[in-house]
Amino acid sequence: MDDSLRSKRKNEHIQLALDTYSPVSTDFDKVQLIHQSIPSINKNQIDLSVKFPHFTFKYPIYINAMTGGSERAATINKELAQIAKACNIPMAVGSTHSALKDPNAESSFTVVRDENPEGLIFSNVGADIEYAKAKKSIELLNADALQIHVNAPQELIMPEGDTEFENWLTNIQEIQDNIDIPVIIKEVGFGMSAETIQKVKDIGIQYVDVSGRGGTNFADIENQRRPLKDMAFLNQWGQSTVQSLLEAQLLNADIHILASGGVKNPLDAIKSLVLGAEAVGLSGYVLKYLDAYGVEDTIEHMKQFIEQMHVIANLLNASNVSDLKSVSYVLSPELQTYVEQRAKS
Numbered sequence: 001m002d003d004s005l006r007s008k009r010k011n012e013h014i015q016l017a018l019d020t021y022s023p024v025s026t027d028f029d030k031v032q033l034i035h036q037s038i039p040s041i042n043k044n045q046i047d048l049s050v051k052f053p054h055f056t057f058k059y060p061i062y063i064n065a066m067t068g069g070s071e072r073a074a075t076i077n078k079e080l081a082q083i084a085k086a087c088n089i090p091m092a093v094g095s096t097h098s099a100l101k102d103p104n105a106e107s108s109f110t111v112v113r114d115e116n117p118e119g120l121i122f123s124n125v126g127a128d129i130e131y132a133k134a135k136k137s138i139e140l141l142n143a144d145a146l147q148i149h150v151n152a153p154q155e156l157i158m159p160e161g162d163t164e165f166e167n168w169l170t171n172i173q174e175i176q177d178n179i180d181i182p183v184i185i186k187e188v189g190f191g192m193s194a195e196t197i198q199k200v201k202d203i204g205i206q207y208v209d210v211s212g213r214g215g216t217n218f219a220d221i222e223n224q225r226r227p228l229k230d231m232a233f234l235n236q237w238g239q240s241t242v243q244s245l246l247e248a249q250l251l252n253a254d255i256h257i258l259a260s261g262g263v264k265n266p267l268d269a270i271k272s273l274v275l276g277a278e279a280v281g282l283s284g285y286v287l288k289y290l291d292a293y294g295v296e297d298t299i300e301h302m303k304q305f306i307e308q309m310h311v312i313a314n315l316l317n318a319s320n321v322s323d324l325k326s327v328s329y330v331l332s333p334e335l336q337t338y339v340e341q342r343a344k345s
């Protein structure tokens with residue numbers, strides 16, 4: 001594809017994501033956490049840091065993959081990196097394919113490392129990429145982890161989508177076998193099934209980001225980019241983030257689960273941790289706030305977000321992320337039926 005077309009697409013994604021993002025009611029609202037009246041810990045005793053085998057997150061949230069590959073994307077990446085640094089949270093860049101094809105696009109990604117030399121930064125490629133390119137993508141940013149996005153619905157709805165999927169699993173395996181930083185298999189808002197998680201675990205993957213339905217909606221975004229806008233019937237395709245976390249629970253596999261997709265406040269983030277995620281990614285939420293209020297206010301807002309996660313942990317008498325896993329909760333009848341039917345299948 002022509003580079004100017006790619007850069008145009010990046011800008012359309014940003015604008016459409018901003019225009020369509022409205023996670024008003026999601027499955028998070030169908031999960032009720034059970035309040036405990038007599039906490040036995042003080043707020044200042046709460047430590048929500050998360051230790052993974054390769055690195056530690058000071059707080060259990062991160063800015064998830066969004067952009068790169070256009071001038072507007074470069075500005076956004078620079079600002080996101082400033083937010084990530086000020087809040088001491090990890091950040092993923094958007095797909096680096098444009099930089100792998102065109103050196104002129106590199107600076108829209110490397111700006112993230114320039115702004116935050118010591119930060120945890122994740123690079124991002126699609127599953128159509130082979131090992132050599134994945135390695136370049138990591139080197140570009142001196143990345144601490146590599147996200148490989150799996151976005152079949154997006155490619156199939158996107159007018160100019162790449163619909164060759166047969167090498168995806170072999171590519172993922174080749175990358176996993178040859179790089180020494182964590183590979184995170186990541187959805188883009190369609191969620192993951194127990195079968196998908198099992199499939200990647202079977203080839204040695206240790207991290208998945210279930211990125212479920214409920215927030216940024218790439219079925220809707222790509223449909224808007226179709227001349228006839230004729231595929232809106234797929235707008236609710238996939239599993240929500242809550243359903244995906246319930247899928248992961250059914251599997252009970254020894255794999256690190258990250259959650260993203262439609263997290264719209266600190267309570268949704270805590271619910272994700274209660275349901276089994278170890279950390280929570282935010283894309284649309286941060287992009288929207290940044291677009292409306294600018295970098296400084298977004299930094300303050302994200303600091304408040306983190307602070308309010310500590311408040312909720314205190315309410316639940318949980319002093320760390322591991323305690324949150326034993327918090328009692330009740331699912332709506334609809335979600336409970338989902339679990340029962342999926343447990344049988």
Ligand code: FNR
Pocket residue numbers: 013014017064065066067093094095124147148149186187188189211212214215216260261262263281282283284285287
């Ligand atoms: C994304 N997302 C994304 N994911 C990815 O792995 N590679 C990418 O290049 C992009 N590009 C992208 C652009 C924009 C503008 C947005 C908002 C998002 C998907 C993102 O990482 C996440 O999986 C979904 O957006 C769901 O999370 P939210 O937005 O509901 O918090």
